[in-house]
Structure formats: C-alpha cells, structure tokens
Amino acid sequence: MRIDSGQLETRLTSSSGRSLAFMTNTERAMVMLLQDEGDPGEHAVDPEAEGASEGFVLSNGQDDEYPDEDTVPMGEAFRLVEHIVGTGSWPADARWVVDR
Template sequence: MAETLQAVSLLDGASEPGEYAIDPGATGSSGGFIFSNGQHEEYPDADSAPLEEGLRIVAYVVGEGRRPTDAPSVADH
C-alpha cells in the first residue's frame, strides 16, 4: 500500500507566501489532486510530508504557534 502523503502549508499572513513541509528523501510524484475549478495536478512527493509527520507538524504549530525546528520546509515564493 502506498504511503499517505499530505501537503502542509504554513502561511505568514493572508497574502504572504509562507513555507511548506517537505520530505527531502522522497522520490516520485503523486497525482489525482483536483481543484474546485476542475484543474488536475500532480506534485513531487518530496513537496509533501508523510501523514504522521504532517499531523505532528500541525499539532506543534497549534500548540506552540510556530513551526517545529526539526521539520524540513522550504519558502514558497
């Protein structure tokens, strides 16, 4: 069974790009993302996080108000 991945975006503000969690060791890509406008997308797996890690990041942000320093991320320009 394929690993469940999720995208975790941390925005600096409503109109700011922020950053997103990554998995530097991931390879390949995942498709099947369908937006409300009907657009279909495929993204590199490295631009997402395994479900368990994504949930850990979100829980940390909610509890501490900031991204955990041990969670790899990149700025979204």
C-alpha cells in the same frame, strides 16, 4: 473525520490573518504556513522522497499533483500540524522551505 468524508483540504486562520493549510491525498500531505492572504508561504518537505503523487483535490475542485519531496507522509503531517497549532511554529526537527 474530514478525510473520511472526502474533504481533503483544511485551512486554519488566526485572528492575525496567519494561516495553516493542509491538503492531502490520504497518503501524503502538503503542509503550509502563510503569513496572510496571497503569501506564497513556507511548506514542509521530504527531501529524500522520489516521484510524485496525485489526488490532492482542493475545495474548489482543482485536482493537483505534487512532487513527493514537496509533501510529507500523513503521520509526519499530523505531527507538524499538532505542533504548529500548539506553538505557532515549525518543530525544531521539521524540514521545510520558504517559498517567498
């Protein structure tokens, strides 16, 4: 598994240029959908979450901290990714915001 090997960022890109980005600190994850390179995109949120979490290490070595409301617990992140990969869109019950 990528997480077990310390690879905490994954990006899946379709032939149309649309991509799904997943970054985790192993407890919470940032899940983003981007239309193309440079698109600010849209991301999953957890509006009731409080505080912030650090340890989101990107492939370029950057170590980020995000407000917990802008990330989701790992179980929810995996559910979202599975649905997006299978259908191309957020689940009907997902909570997400557009950053464009």
